[in-house]
Amino acid sequence: MGRRPCCDKLGVKKGPWSAEEDKKLINFILANGHCCWRAVPTLAGLLRCGKSCRLRWTNYLRPDLKRGLLSEAEERLVIDLHARLGNRWSKIAASLPGRTDNEIKNLWNTHIKKKLVKMGIDPVTHQPLKQQPSPVPSQSIVTAESRSDDQTHSHEHEGQVPSSDNTSPAEASSDSGSTDALLSSLLEDSTSVPQLDDIWQLTTSEDNYGSTGAGADQMPWDDNEGIYEWLLDYQEFIVADVESENLEGERSTNGTSSR
């Protein structure tokens, strides 16, 4: 009530981000971090609202994003967590390093949901559908069985399908042994992905800037082109890496095509 919008509609650009805008945002955040998203567009010289900048950064530009299809383990974890948390994508995403809530939400809505329906599982309640569905793909069976096998069934008390009420039971992690195991294996898997976090910490730490005596307008690198291109290269590398991992995984598990 009486609350003004996050940004003026006037003079604010909307729609897809251009490479130039990405570059500006990346450069600004690498140099300054994001103390206040509302101020970011002004300071970075972008005609965007702060919210848009934040979304662009967290969902797309952040260097620690994995991107690409979910691995089978990740997918299983998503299904499992969704059974307990419902559509709390941010909480689910928190358990999947390098994945964003938006990405998981998209993946859920596009194929995981359909996959569950094919398997005869209601994607909302995670209960078997009343009417028996058509034939089930073999890989899907594996997923379903493994889910019901290593899952404690604790979430199958009906109330668990979350309305916006209770505070996430999984965070208490009292009943999440299987999920923890999954997560652990996931984290182990993720070691194959280059750990950018360390680099990231270095590149964003005030110490590094401060020690060089460089001001906010002076990057620690010779030019910003370098880090920008490096970021893009990195993202492409991750995509390729994840895709090849998925391909191998599919081959080794005699997997069906995911699409």
Add this chain to the structure above:
DNA sequence: AACGCGACCAACCGCCACATT
């Protein structure tokens, strides 16, 4: 070759929770 359709995904919108004044 052209068209239609569905899948995918980036981005927007509105609301909410929390912090600050």
Add this chain to the structure above:
DNA sequence: AAATGTGGCGGTTGGTCGCGT
């Protein structure tokens, strides 16, 4: 305690692409 500001979340939309007919 109320008002206000900000960040974050989840739902939804719209554009693009690929595939089938």
